[in-house]
Amino acid sequence: MSLAFGLTVLLTGLKPEEIRNALNSQNKSRHELKTSEEELTDAPVIAQRPQEEFKFDPAPSPDRQKTTAAPFEPLPGESTLTQSSQQPSQNSETSSLSPTPSPIRIASADVNASLGMSSNEPTEQIRELTPIPDREFQYAATRPIEHHREILVPEPVAIPKRATRESMDHEVHHLKKEILHFRLAEARREIEDLRRDEQRTEVERVESELKKLREDIAELKKLRNEANENLATQVKAEQVTDETFTKQQDVTPTAPVETIKPVEMTEVVIETQELEQPLEEKSSTIEVTAGSKDDTYIFKFENAEVRDVLTTISKYAGRKVVIRPDVEGTFTGHFEETSAVQAFAAVIKANNFGVSFLGDYVLVRSHRDPKIR
Known part of the structure; x- marks a missing residue:
């Protein structure tokens, strides 16, 4: 600030007091204008629009001389004195205010510019200021911002049609896939x-x-x-006990006795002796021994009753035998290493007996019945 003030004093040839009075009057008018604007808009700061072009007012009102411009970087042919001259005006509100403003002469770095301008003449030619574009953001038109802060609103980026089409194709493919899964689930169900x-x-x-x-x-x-x-x-x-059988034998009628002619005593004695001689009885034998193999036996029968033979063999065969009363006779035989069933069948076949089976029971008859097994 001191350098700019010194250059102004040297170039214009004015006294320092005159320059201070002029600057103080200009600051006072700016302060009053700022106060009136705050009362009307209730906004302490009006945000500048970076993208809009700003111009200097060629004909300011006579009661106040104010130059408003957006902050910009100096061009090669312009001087920095104008910007530097505004910096002391912001911090000089506490300085003394001059009641009578005097004309100001502002120096310029331009060779062709005039050295002095009166207060009635235009302060400066119209110059358009173009802000430097920002590479990162594209700013929209700003509005008054509260709390002295600027909000940067990026412009919406247009989505290319190709991306939209690809997203739609993806959604359609996803929907088709879901429909296919649903149909497969229905078919499986x-x-x-x-x-x-x-x-x-x-x-x-x-x-x-x-x-x-x-x-x-x-x-x-x-x-x-x-x-x-x-x-x-x-x-x-059909089962008959021995007592019944003997009773039936006793009841049977006997043949009539024939009369015997008298004979000599000697003959009678001889005949009597012959009748009184005891009859020779043959002994019956039933022997059963185990064989060398399982379920095989050695059967030995000598002059044994058929009924006893069948009963003995049936015990080893595990069957219950029912023998009819008409089954009679004796049996003599020898079986080596044979089963009880085979021995039983051999005895039945040898005597030509009839047999019928029912469960565990075996019924033996004296003759074979063609209708019965």
Whole structure:
């Protein structure tokens, strides 16, 4: 500030007091104008518009001389005295104010500029000031900003059509993919329902067959029980004890006795002696021994009753034998390393007996019945 003030004093040839009085009057008018603007707008600071062009007022009002310009960097052909002259005016509000302003002569660095200008003449030619553009932001038109702060609003960036089309294609592809997944899920659900119906039908069919099979098994068991009862009743009816058999033999009529002619005593004695001689009885033998293999035996029968033979063999065969009373006779035989079933069958076949089976019971007859096994 001191350098600019000194240059002004040297170039204009005015006294320092005159220059101070002129500057003080100019600052006073600026202060009054600023106060009136604050009362009208209720804004302490009016934001400048960086993108708009500013001009100097060629004809200021006579009561105040004010030059308003946006901050800019000096051009090669312009002087910095005008900007420097404004800096002391901002901090000189406390200085004394002059009641009578005097004409001001401002020096210029331009060679062709005049050295002095009166207060009635235009202060300076109209000059357009172009702000330096900012490479980072594009500013929109500003408005009065509260709290003495400027808000930088970036302009909206236009989205290229290609990007919009690609985003739309992506959304369409995503929607198609979701629809495809939904249709696949529906198809799988339908297939599962069909498979479940088939399984349910198969289960019902198997249950019906199982129920029928159980009924058939119950009916067969019932028939078998009835057959066993009938056989047991028949066996009891046909079974005869030894006492009954002897009684029947005793009841049987005997042949009529013929009269015997008298004979000589010697003959009678001889005949009597012959009758009184004891009959030779043959001994009966039944022997059973275990064989060398499992379920094999050695059977030995000598002049044994057929009934005893069949009863003995049936014990080793694990069967219950019911023998009818008409089965009689003796049996002699020898079986080596044979099973009880085979020995039983051999005895039946050798005597030509008839046999019928019912469960664990075996009924033996004296003759074979072609209708019975």
